[in-house]
Amino acid sequence: MDTFLLLLQGNPPKTSVPWRPRAGGIVTAVLLLLSLALATSLLSVTLLYLRAQSKLQAVEEAVQKLQVSLQPDNASDASAKGSDSLQLLDEAQAGVWMLKTQLGNVSAAYGEIQNRLDISAARGAMQGRCCDVLTKLPGSWWFYGGNLYYFSKGKQSWDEAEKFCVSWNLHLISVSSQAEQEFLSKETKGEAHWIGLTDRGTEGSWRWVDGTEYRADTSRRFWAPNEPNNYDPKKDGGEDCVHTDPRIQNLWNDANCTLPFRWICKQAKAPAGL
Known part of the structure; x- marks a missing residue:
């Protein structure tokens, strides 16, 4: 995978290499393998996104229940609940914030992989067209x-x-x-x-x-x-x-x-x- 990315980034070779139209088949194969790898990554990120979203929903529901339970009926009830419960609420809210941040990162990764898949597909199609045309150039x-x-x-x-x-x-x-x-x-x-x-x-x-x-x-x-x-x-x-x-x-x-x-x-x- 790393080798394929280095090739596509255009790292300069130490010596000149003739570009032959027959190499189009090799390039197409490389692009196909890259597309498969990106598709696999996209599936993994999608599953991670869904799991994070589910966790976030569960934590938010727990926080809502905790907030309701902490509503004091009278002054003595509020004192009984004590600072420990309030600390628990703060920790739960912090957990919600962290999960939202993680969810945003997963969403960004999802978009980046989708863009790479689109670019890879377009590049493969263009490579196929160019190979046929370049064989005719003197x-x-x-x-x-x-x-x-x-x-x-x-x-x-x-x-x-x-x-x-x-x-x-x-x-x-x-x-x-x-x-x-x-x-x-x-x-x-x-x-x-x-x-x-x-x-x-x-x-x-x-x-x-x-x-x-x-x-x-x-x-x-x-x-x-x-x-x-x-x-x-x-x-x-x-x-x-x-x-x-x-x-x-x-x-x-x-x-x-x-x-x-x-x-x-x-x-x-x-x-x-x-």
Whole structure:
């Protein structure tokens, strides 16, 4: 059970792992086992809820009877009942409060498990649909560091590449570390690939298209020597988009956004970047 939860939380693997559509059967089986486990937990919580509710009702009835019995008929009767009975009443009322608190906790747990069951069922259905579609896409899907990547086989302009990524609820890749830069360098197989870095709008003001913060100081090491240089800005609008250049160890180079290159899409687990 713990292993399955760790897998679903997206703990980053130490090495890149290719995502294959055939793995959908394994994922479906994992989701099915998780759903069964959650259903069992839901049944247990339901029984616990019913028992707590029954206990609460019994204690409340006892308190009501005790309160009636403690009503004094006269002054001497009140004295006879004494402080011990009053203490018993206080303890019983405290017990009612504790049971109500426990009942609230059980009710919250019930709701959380029900939500997990709903999410698990929806995720399983979505996984089944995605597996069939992804087999038809001309490219490679990879999991690395908890993120999902798509490496295209065809070539497009930067804008068309980003449009493709967005159609899959992704964006052109933003690079968050030296390890990620080395990963994409290895998987690009000697081909130039568009990444999600652009300075359109304000020359020299670079930004990641997925909204990740661009940090010029830590990104400097990923640029090729003398880049970016916005070569020949009067020709076709200059160079406002960035690709990896296999001729120089896949370091970054700014280029005209209309050029056709392969591209990399990314779905990040959390905002991060350089």
